[in-house]
Amino acid sequence: MLNKLLFHRFPNIKSWLTRLQYEMISSLDKDKNAIFMNFGYTAHHQGNDPISLEQDEEIHRYPMQLYHHVAKHIEWQNVDALEVSSGRGGGASFIMRHFKPKSYTGVDFSTRAIEFCREQYNLDGLKFHHGNAEDLIFPDNSFDVVVNVEASLYYPNINKFFEHVKRVLKPNGYFLYTDLRYEEKVAIWHAQLKNMGLKLVHEEDITDNVLKAMELDRERRVALVNKYVPAILRKQFYHFAGLTPNSPNALPHLDNRRYWYFVLQKV
Numbered sequence: 001m002l003n004k005l006l007f008h009r010f011p012n013i014k015s016w017l018t019r020l021q022y023e024m025i026s027s028l029d030k031d032k033n034a035i036f037m038n039f040g041y042t043a044h045h046q047g048n049d050p051i052s053l054e055q056d057e058e059i060h061r062y063p064m065q066l067y068h069h070v071a072k073h074i075e076w077q078n079v080d081a082l083e084v085s086s087g088r089g090g091g092a093s094f095i096m097r098h099f100k101p102k103s104y105t106g107v108d109f110s111t112r113a114i115e116f117c118r119e120q121y122n123l124d125g126l127k128f129h130h131g132n133a134e135d136l137i138f139p140d141n142s143f144d145v146v147v148n149v150e151a152s153l154y155y156p157n158i159n160k161f162f163e164h165v166k167r168v169l170k171p172n173g174y175f176l177y178t179d180l181r182y183e184e185k186v187a188i189w190h191a192q193l194k195n196m197g198l199k200l201v202h203e204e205d206i207t208d209n210v211l212k213a214m215e216l217d218r219e220r221r222v223a224l225v226n227k228y229v230p231a232i233l234r235k236q237f238y239h240f241a242g243l244t245p246n247s248p249n250a251l252p253h254l255d256n257r258r259y260w261y262f263v264l265q266k267v
């Protein structure tokens with residue numbers, strides 16, 4: 001409740017606190033377990049095959065499946081891609097290895113996350129830069145694809161971010177975008193997205209898929225918080241991870257938020 005109020009009334013303070021929180025995750029995660037920071041995705045319960053992963057990737061199945069779902073709608077051959085808010089780089093590395101674009105640039109406003117990514121990943125064509133989603137420094141028409149996963153909810157001015165996405169995309173380039181909003185804000189959010197002036201190629205409410213993934217991944221998340229987060233901060237981190245602060249083993253929830261996925265194209 002406090003988070004919701006803070007977010008609506010004081011978006012800049014919320015953004016600053018978000019940054020602190022993500023810097024803290026990079027400091028706490030000594031064993032490099034938190035390379036993804038999204039709620040995850042599964043469609044297995046709807047009869048779809050799970051994606052095949054290497055054994056050492058299995059632990060990250062659900063967050064990886066979210067990236068897979070986001071990425072699978074386009075061709076990646078010869079693509080120069082930008083990911084805004086790439087976090088600790090798990091998604092960037094996953095797309096680089098599984099979809100093989102020509103280059104992939106991750107940007108995040110957490111300095112520690114960027115330092116972590118630069119040390120952690122060593123793949124030709126994969127780069128990381130410190131930067132703000134609302135003030136991207138890249139030239140006009142420089143990317144074939146822009147990816148954004150579960151991050152724009154923190155941006156104080158989403159329209160600024162959308163303007164930059166449109167500006168940096170090459171003609172015919174794709175914006176692969178997924179995030180969540182409180183139910184009462186979904187219509188406004190959709191309208192803002194349509195006002196971007198890109199062609200809407202695909203839109204999909206994936207709330208049930210995300211909730212199911214959170215349920216299946218709950219134990220791992222609770223264990224991560226318990227292992228790395230000092231007791232005094234645990235309730236805040238449970239909340240952050242979609243867990244009920246006073247009862248983290250209860251079914252995870254999205255707090256009346258809906259999770260959507262969009263593919264847009266600059267035509």
Ligand SMILES: C[S@@+](CC[C@H](N)C(=O)[O-])C[C@H]1O[C@@H](n2cnc3c(N)ncnc32)[C@H](O)[C@@H]1O
Pocket residue numbers: 015018019022035036037038084085086087088089090091107108109110113131132133134148149150151154155
């Ligand atoms: C929930 S995490 C998702 C990270 C990554 N996309 C993933 O799925 O693992 C949100 C990320 O957004 C970043 N972020 C929030 N506001 C930002 C801003 N204004 N500019 C750049 N990054 C931002 C945070 O630092 C954090 O890494």
